[in-house]
Amino acid sequence: MARFLYSSLLYLLLPLILLRLAYRSWRAPDYRRRVAERFGFFAPPPQTGGLWVHAVSVGESIAAAPLIERFLQNHPNLPVVVTTMTPTGSERVRAMFGERVFHVYAPYDLPGSVARFLSRVQPRALVIMETEIWPNMVCQTRDRSVPVVLANARLSARSARGYARVKPLTEAVFSRFSMVAAQSQEDAERFVELGVAADSLQVTGSIKFDISLREEQRQHALEWRRDLGARPVWIAASTHEGEDDILLSAHAALRKAQPDALLILVPRHPERFDSVAALVKQKGLSLARRSRSEQVAEVAVLLGDTMGELVTLFGCADLAFIGGSLVERGGHNSLEAAAWGLPIITGPSDFNFAEISRQLQEAGALIPCSPSALPDQLVALMKDESRRARMGSAASQVVESNRGALERLCGIVDRQLG
Structure with missing residues (x-):
């Protein structure tokens, strides 16, 4: 019920979402390009059944880069799909990986948009970077028996208080993660309080420490x-x-x-x-x-x-x-x-x-x-x-x-x- 109410609210807010997109495109013209991708309309990748990595913008894309590079080395026969929400994130992904990955904008978290995306990409696993948690993205992916990993996960006390205000929705989503790789013990404890199963959580530290200067x-x-x-x-x-x-x-x-x-x-x-x-x-x-x-x-x-x-x-x-x-x-x-x-x-x-x-x-x-x-x-x-x-x-x-x-x-x- 909590997710149904959330999705209904998103549909009601869709005109405002589009107005915000128009406003952002006025300041940054790249936002007006490839809008159809945000609703799950795009040509499918040439190969499906690989890894889907979602990194909202530039910082998350850079943080995800070592993981993606390692995956490409270790699994040369599996495709990688990388999604972002911002044009700057999109530009960064293309600059780092070119044609080695399939890149599109992530779908808005509307049930139909997410379903179209999943049908086109058919991922074998989803990795979400840091704190970009969208209820329909997580739950619909898990409904298709696809594991969802929240990677390099962090959750500030301030954000945890915000999630706690909508606890029925939060618990319904957080309980669906296959694994949460938390940056610190404090982050891990906050995730457990909000519904992540203790056996689905591991403190790994931050992959941002693994930065290497070329x-x-x-x-x-x-x-x-x-x-x-x-x-x-x-x-x-x-x-x-x-x-x-x-x-x-x-x-x-x-x-x-x-x-x-x-x-x-x-x-x-x-x-x-x-x-x-x-x-x-x-x-x-x-x-x-x-x-x-x-x-x-x-x-x-x-x-x-x-x-x-x-x-x-x-x-x-x-x-x-x-x-x-x-x-x-x-x-x-x-x-x-x-x-x-x-x-x-x-x-x-x-x-x-x-x-x-x-x-x-x-x-x-x-x-x-x-x-x-x-x-x-x-x-x-x-x-x-x-x-x-x-x-x-x-x-x-x-x-x-x-x-x-x-x-x-x-x-x-x-x-x-x-």
Whole structure:
């Protein structure tokens, strides 16, 4: 009954869903393309009966990449279907895998759309990355005797409280997971409280610790850093609306102490690139845009307005700030910065990555900072090279000591395939 009411509500809200899609397509035109896929209408893949991986957007797609690569190596005869919800996620999947996987948008969680998708793809197993839990997606897949794995699963206390408000629906869905691979013991306990069977749960750690920097990325970072010159460089990665103004003010304060300092500013969403560029100029700071290959020798801010280069841009910096944390967004993954051995600053909102932040902070690699304290903290840290070196070394050590989740997750997926 709970799922019937949920589905009925979704059908009633469909006009608003389409209006939201139209609004998003006004800001980001790619949203108006391939709309039929979102309702389960697309040409079926040439081969069915393989692995379906659902990764909502860029971050989840990147997190899923090592799992997909390993699966392609270990099961060369089985196809892989990868779904996303956003155009940026779609672009990232195609850039990473090309024709090696079949990619479409995930269907809206309407019963008919999900049924059409499943009939076309006929997966042998479904892996959902992190917290992208859709009731009809999970339940209809299980109704077809297809195992569903929630991988790299995290559940903040805040999200758990939200799920608890609709407990009849939550329990009906969470009890259907074949296996939940939780990032931490705290996550695991919250999943059990919300209906996941204890014997369907394993604490594997985060596969994001299994990040590996390719030699190509290291080489490009060295070349790009050479172009930036011998000056202090910090990066603000995956920023959201409301953060850029704070970060640019902090950078202005840094440039008073170190006039040649450079900020690499990377907004989270491509539709904000132009507005952030305008804000930089409004602040009276000189700007170069990465997408235009503009000269950076004398500028104050380099706008990282390209896709797929963030990991390499981290390698050009002396210090990293992780966005989504000065506003109530719960932060973003700081492990890419840690893998480069960078000292890390975040804002106070980190509930999406609380366990990772805790480990980095306890190791002395990460400093949580309020918006008002950010300028002073930034200036102090950029002046203290030895402290940055200690923090960076600690960050690298945290990454190295937590590797292994990928192997555990691959084992879970292989067992579900039978």
